[in-house]
Amino acid sequence: AQTVTQSQPEMSVQEAETVTLSCTYDTSESDYYLFWYKQPPSRQMILVIRQEAYKQQNATENRFSVNFQKAAKSFSLKISDSQLGDAAMYFCAHISNFGNEKLTFGTGTRLTIIP
Amino acid sequence: ETGVTQSPTHLIKTRGQQVTLRCSSQSGHNTVSWYQQALGQGPQFIFQYYREEENGRGNFPPRFSGLQFPNYSSELNVNALELDDSALYLCASSPRTSGPYNEQFFGPGTRLTVL
Numbered sequence: 001a002q003t004v005t006q007s008q009p010e011m012s013v014q015e016a017e018t019v020t021l022s023c024t025y026d027t028s029e030s031d032y033y034l035f036w037y038k039q040p041p042s043r044q045m046i047l048v049i050r051q052e053a054y055k056q057q058n059a060t061e062n063r064f065s066v067n068f069q070k071a072a073k074s075f076s077l078k079i080s081d082s083q084l085g086d087a088a089m090y091f092c093a094h095i096s097n098f099g100n101e102k103l104t105f106g107t108g109t110r111l112t113i114i115p
Numbered sequence: 116e117t118g119v120t121q122s123p124t125h126l127i128k129t130r131g132q133q134v135t136l137r138c139s140s141q142s143g144h145n146t147v148s149w150y151q152q153a154l155g156q157g158p159q160f161i162f163q164y165y166r167e168e169e170n171g172r173g174n175f176p177p178r179f180s181g182l183q184f185p186n187y188s189s190e191l192n193v194n195a196l197e198l199d200d201s202a203l204y205l206c207a208s209s210p211r212t213s214g215p216y217n218e219q220f221f222g223p224g225t226r227l228t229v230l
Binding site for chain 2: 004006033042043044045046047050052091093095101102103104105106107108
């Protein structure tokens with residue numbers, strides 16, 4: 001069974017600073033995808049960034065980047081130049097590349113931005 | 116392009132009752148997935164529908180059932196409600212393409228409270 005673990009229930013960062021959210025996962029599959037989702041207080045889940053397991057290069061999307069360590073099964077999210085609008089719950093998630101596209105989520109990290 | 120919509124926004128039921136939650140998928144999407152998000156937890160996969168057939172199910176009892184209609188909208192039905200069913204229910208739609216992965220787009224959710 002796939003599991004996703006987020007060990008930081010809450011994090012805070014000063015506006016304009018950089019913060020890193022941690023995630024580890026467990027899977028027996030060699031081909032899969034990993035994601036970071038953002039869930040603002042309005043509740044609608046939004047995809048932040050995606051990483052394909054077979055790609056060694058870390059994904060980046062503007063101020064968001066990941067550190068994907070496949071052997072260690074680690075997948076952290078770095079947010080640079082933090083903005084007030086980044087305040088949200090962040091969920092790490094995994095999907096296997098076959099069958100139904102079932103997302104397995106971690107328990108989330110609540111990120112607070114300090115003005 | 117209309118995104119994923121869900122109704123109702125909030126719902127209060129009593130233990131033992133039945134409830135139906137509705138989801139309209141994003142235009143062009145033929146797959147709908149349902150997730151249960153308990154307070155302080157990450158979403159848990161309930162099941163997925165593709166072309167009106169169930170295409171995968173998570174660890175939920177049979178009293179959780181669903182439907183998908185020819186227009187790809189979907190319903191989640193829960194019978195014999197229990198207090199633990201209180202949660203945010205998220206619907207996500209995705210296109211089914213020949214590629215290895217199809218991004219899921221989430222709706223705002225339905226907050227169900229069981230008293």
